[in-house]
Amino acid sequence: MKKIKLIPLLIFIASLSSCTGSKTKWSNRAVVKLDQIELTAEEFSRRLAIKLKSFDALTAKDSSVFSRLKEEVVDEFIMESLALKWSQEKGLQLKNSQIKDELVKIKQAYPDDLSFKMALATEGLTYETWLKKLRTSLLQKSVFEIVTEQVDKPSMEEIKNYYNSHPNEFRQKDLAKIRQIVLKTENNANRIIKELKAGKSFGELAKNYSITPEAKQEGLLGWMEKGTSKVFDEALNQGVGLKLNLYKSNFGFHIIQILDIKKGKKLSLKEAESKIVYILTQQNKQKLFAQWLEAELRKAHVYKDEKLLQSIYAETQG
Template structure:
């Protein structure tokens, strides 16, 4: 069971080697050798500490939890080695620009930079550790794409068969797509509404003034299911092209216009076809990738110093 450490009482978890006065020497000893690549005790301990960061001190010292985390860490090193080896052999690289683009995409789902950093802090994750993990995730995605690039597309018959067996999945609630501006203060919302009434452009004003994440995209919310948020319920009663009055929610003061609407109902096969193709394609890719990965794991040479792994203990700062 995982526990979230309360920030007010958190003790930083550290993986360390007890039982020796020559700790610096021990930390450089290989604890794993994966396909000829050495993982030192220090590297392993640091990775283990990151894995234990969401445990409280008592849970992290529990032997069962610790052994499970150790084995998960070993597996993570093996999978990373396989990914990096394949990438090197096949000329697959991840650029800093690709990492930054992906980071921006993730951060855009938060209201602002502070909220994103606070979320990392709540999980006791350093930004650089998060970015390193993100780099590996991007690399693994590129490897997946390379390995599955030549897989055949789902056939018409396969897609129809899936549709007939899963019709309930294509029952959809009413949806609406909006362009909105969200302001922190009602007075600001009134000023923006005045500008809109004077033929101001909502997309332009959203980019300038909206505090919502989609503001940078001209206020386009994308499709919203009915019931997503109470403040949007009014939109389902409005015509396409209509604009709301100022509406208050826990997120601020909203002004929106209706871009598109879709009624409640079940998608027919032609309407569901693209979605089905994506589902079947993803399923096929996952099977192919899992099969490839299992083969790579079986072929890997993994040497481990179990005595040294056993000697790695968890201590807490100040204990």
């Protein structure tokens, strides 16, 4: 599969005109501008290149796909700029604790710091760029919550209508109470299996050797729904107990103990009510936020350099 390369805008323009100016001039030129907030050609290209990583070379060069991705970059910039402008007007600032808590939450999804950094590298992101994206995302989330905090709550009639018209959403899947030990290498995992066969405590071994966050709870993950993970589904198929098999995932090698299983069922209206209230409330919030965006956009001045946008293209290499 060919690797995607986003050709820098300045190179393309230089090939059309022999005296168009320096690299700095073109890379710093605004592709899109909302009031005083600019998206430069260089930053636009970087954002577009990240989106292109999700596609193979042939798809990425498709004109309709490429145009759609350009539009996505523009739309996302406009949305984040509206949120930034509004937050500045209202004096809204992110707290350091918000960023720190979110960082902890995200990093917990990775076995270690190296895995996290490798994931960023795969996406073509530096830590600084990723952190900036995180701050932007958290700010937008804060603006969303403030703008929509007065949203109307759904009525009982709306809740019943949703329940009756979405029956498949309330068929609960099988649940398994799981604890696990996860090791980086197969050799280490096999050593732990020998310890378990010798009668050592699963909880103590998990606490001392497992590399995932739940190790401090003696490996207890709690109740997991069928379909959450291929690894857990394979273990679930073998029933309650500890089978001393190894299950491989991106995190490493899992030794899984199924403590209990609850068979799936259809939730009653009462059991489903809180979920439906959340769904309908979120839908109402999205509608209210869309109205807010439209109103803010009408007040803003948006400029797009269409000629410059059309000049950006993708090329395959290697």
